[in-house]
Amino acid sequence: MKMIRLLGRGGVGILLAWFVFGAARAQTASPVIRAPQAGQTLQGVVTVIGSSDAAGFLSAEVAFAYADDATDTWFLIAASDQPVQEGVLAVWDTTPITDGDYTLRLRVFLTDGTFLDALVSDLRVRNYTPLATPTPTPSPTPSETPVLVPLILPTATPLPTFTPSPFPTPTSLPTNPAALPAGEVYRSAGYGALIILAAFALLGIYSLLRRG
Numbered sequence: 001m002k003m004i005r006l007l008g009r010g011g012v013g014i015l016l017a018w019f020v021f022g023a024a025r026a027q028t029a030s031p032v033i034r035a036p037q038a039g040q041t042l043q044g045v046v047t048v049i050g051s052s053d054a055a056g057f058l059s060a061e062v063a064f065a066y067a068d069d070a071t072d073t074w075f076l077i078a079a080s081d082q083p084v085q086e087g088v089l090a091v092w093d094t095t096p097i098t099d100g101d102y103t104l105r106l107r108v109f110l111t112d113g114t115f116l117d118a119l120v121s122d123l124r125v126r127n128y129t130p131l132a133t134p135t136p137t138p139s140p141t142p143s144e145t146p147v148l149v150p151l152i153l154p155t156a157t158p159l160p161t162f163t164p165s166p167f168p169t170p171t172s173l174p175t176n177p178a179a180l181p182a183g184e185v186y187r188s189a190g191y192g193a194l195i196i197l198a199a200f201a202l203l204g205i206y207s208l209l210r211r212g
Contacts, residue, residue, distance in 0.1 A: 029054060031108045031118040033089070041124045041131065048090040048104065050118065053083035056110040062090035067101035067121065074105060099129045 033050040036042060052060040059081045063074040078090035089106060102125055106118040 031060070031106050031116050033104060033106050033118050033120050034086070036104070036120060036123055038120055038122045039124075041126050042092075042094050043125070043127050044093075044095060046092045046094060047088055048077070048092055048106075049087065050089050050106060051085050051087075052080070052089060052106060052108050053085045054108050054110065054116055056112055057083045058109045058111050060084070060089070060106065060108045062092070063105050063107070064092070064102050064123075065105070067103050067123075094125045095127055097125060099126050101125075 029051060031050065031052045031054055033048060035049040036046055048062055059079065060083070061079040062077045064077060065072070065074045077092050080089075092104075102123045104120040104123055108116045108118075110116065
């Protein structure tokens, strides 16, 4: 009461209008998916985060579809009858589905029979396919003309020619002046033998004369 008296009628009207405008602003937010984002590669269990608290909220569901499916067939992930504001909308296990490109949808049903959609396209599920690694582009190298350096080999030094030395011709030795002919040797030996015999004969004669 004191607050109303201080504000007066004009102040109360402004305050009520501010509350009504703020409540209406909070309830007219469109549904949105914050994560995952378009172009992202997904593996395993994925947490879907966003908001579904639109004005006139009745229920909400999260579903996925093949990106190239022209039949508009959607597969339910989770459904809820409680609005979510910047929180977990669903938990999506991508392991049972085949690898490929998918579209994720948040649909909010309203009390007036209409609905609002939030879509995230180009989601790449890659549980069983090796992830492509970017190939580094080699840096261009400046073109250089190769310089040919002549190969200079050392000149071979010829080996010396071996000339065999002739063996010396044997020279006959001069005749030994002290050498005696064979005939003189035999003659001298015969003279010596005769002298010895004569000496023995004389010695025998002398012995006989002395005995007699």
